[in-house]
Amino acid sequence: MFTRKDNLEPFESKVWLASPTMHGEELKYMTEAFETNWMSTVGENITEIERIMAEKVGCGYTVALSSGTAALHLAMKLAGEKLYGKAENGRGALFNKHVFCSDMTFDATVNPVVYEGGIPVFIDTEYDSWNMNPDALERAFEIYPEVKLIVIAHLYGTPGKIDEIKVIAEKHEALIVEDAAESLGATYQGKQTGTFGDYNCISYNGNKIICGSAGGMFLTDSLEDANKVRKWSTQSRENAMWYQHEELGYNYRMSNVIAGVVRGQISYLEEHIKAKKAIYYRYKEGLKDLPVKMNPVPKECEPNYWLSCMIVDRDAMCRQVRGEKDVLYIGEHGKSCPDEILEAISSINAEGRPVWKPMHMQPIYRMNGFITENGNGRAQTDAYVDGEVVDVGMDIFSRGLCLPSDIKMTVEEQDRIIEVVKRCFE
Numbered sequence: 001m002f003t004r005k006d007n008l009e010p011f012e013s014k015v016w017l018a019s020p021t022m023h024g025e026e027l028k029y030m031t032e033a034f035e036t037n038w039m040s041t042v043g044e045n046i047t048e049i050e051r052i053m054a055e056k057v058g059c060g061y062t063v064a065l066s067s068g069t070a071a072l073h074l075a076m077k078l079a080g081e082k083l084y085g086k087a088e089n090g091r092g093a094l095f096n097k098h099v100f101c102s103d104m105t106f107d108a109t110v111n112p113v114v115y116e117g118g119i120p121v122f123i124d125t126e127y128d129s130w131n132m133n134p135d136a137l138e139r140a141f142e143i144y145p146e147v148k149l150i151v152i153a154h155l156y157g158t159p160g161k162i163d164e165i166k167v168i169a170e171k172h173e174a175l176i177v178e179d180a181a182e183s184l185g186a187t188y189q190g191k192q193t194g195t196f197g198d199y200n201c202i203s204y205n206g207n208k209i210i211c212g213s214a215g216g217m218f219l220t221d222s223l224e225d226a227n228k229v230r231k232w233s234t235q236s237r238e239n240a241m242w243y244q245h246e247e248l249g250y251n252y253r254m255s256n257v258i259a260g261v262v263r264g265q266i267s268y269l270e271e272h273i274k275a276k277k278a279i280y281y282r283y284k285e286g287l288k289d290l291p292v293k294m295n296p297v298p299k300e301c302e303p304n305y306w307l308s309c310m311i312v313d314r315d316a317m318c319r320q321v322r323g324e325k326d327v328l329y330i331g332e333h334g335k336s337c338p339d340e341i342l343e344a345i346s347s348i349n350a351e352g353r354p355v356w357k358p359m360h361m362q363p364i365y366r367m368n369g370f371i372t373e374n375g376n377g378r379a380q381t382d383a384y385v386d387g388e389v390v391d392v393g394m395d396i397f398s399r400g401l402c403l404p405s406d407i408k409m410t411v412e413e414q415d416r417i418i419e420v421v422k423r424c425f426e
């Protein structure tokens with residue numbers, strides 16, 4: 001329990017990390033689906049969001065699916081079949097193939113690699129963007145020259161160094177799956193994320209910048225790929241009088257009711273981004289005198305500011321020891337740590353969260369390859385060796401946290417959160 005400076009009033013209703021923000025039109029489109037009886041995985045809401053989103057993001061085609069994870073799964077399957085041919089029965093399209101993956105991300109980025117039988121190899125993170133480090137990626141190709149697929153995510157809505165990663169991918173004739181689940185509306189060199197990969201995915205789950213309560217989308221410029229994904233997502237039904245199946249299928253299509261929620265949200269994307277950006281800069285200003293930094297906004301990027309995060313300076317960290325599921329810290333004058341700050345935030349009825357725990361540190365993926373810029377190709381037990389950083393992801397995880405970033409948070413509520421963070425460093 002947080003005890004050090006728990007003298008601020010808790011909020012009456014909880015301030016969330018990122019909860020759905022509805023506007024009313026969502027209900028209109030859901031009701032239309034109900035009243036016209038298109039309570040299924042076909043209907044006008046689906047057709048419309050596919051059309052509007054392709055236009056908005058700037059790609060040829062989109063396919064509405066039940067989740068971002070489903071979109072990523074079918075993206076992996078497409079990539080695997082293109083690279084290695086059709087999978088044999090019982091084997092995924094990436095069977096036994098190594099795949100380079102972003103390390104600091106949500107596990108939904110990489111699990112679909114495994115659904116298709118692939119073996120993720122994690123590429124360390126860079127401080128510049130908190131995304132995949134292109135130099136570590138280049139090193140990874142020296143160790144695994146046979147790799148032909150790279151999966152990149154844009155953490156917290158901030159694009160990674162896509163141009164550098166694309167150059168490396170082209171040099172090694174590798175394809176890219178772009179996981180833009182968190183970064184819808186963010187741009188890199190003026191172009192939207194979700195258009196850079198060979199296969200691209202976004203998510204509409206409840207905490208995203210716009211949401212459908214659930215749902216995701218596959219984005220592509222290839223009509224052939226879009227058609228394949230649409231077919232696979234509806235149990236791979238052939239065009240025949242009866243249920244005819246020639247290949248493995250999935251029940252991954254989006255419901256027309258969910259599509260109604262998404263349809264009602266789409267026109268609010270820019271407004272949501274503006275609100276998130278204001279939150280980010282209010283934190284930046286409010287915390288500027290503390291020994292902390294906000295998550296980076298790299299050159300040539302316009303993030304969607306989905307989550308505001310901060311990282312405690314190394315020399316301002318109090319002692320914090322994390323086990324698998326628990327943590328101990330010792331508060332110190334002038335110093336603090338993510339777990340103390342998270343407890344303090346929680347003590348006023350607000351929700352923060354640790355930075356996503358890197359994949360190479362997760363028990364499920366601990367034995368997989370992990371490539372850092374300077375390390376020895378194996379996971380380390382500490383982020384530092386002789387005072388030098390050897391594992392950037394582990395370092396950001398131990399010093400970073402996500403601040404409450406809900407659009408509905410008032411300025412006064414945010415001020416109180418800033419105040420509670422400040423008190424941790426007294």
Ligand SMILES: Cc1ncc(COP(=O)(O)O)c(C=O)c1O
Binds near residue numbers: 179
């Ligand atoms: C980076 C990332 N990838 C993939 C996903 C999966 O999306 P969904 O929850 O729609 O399956 C999420 C979010 O949940 C995410 O944050």
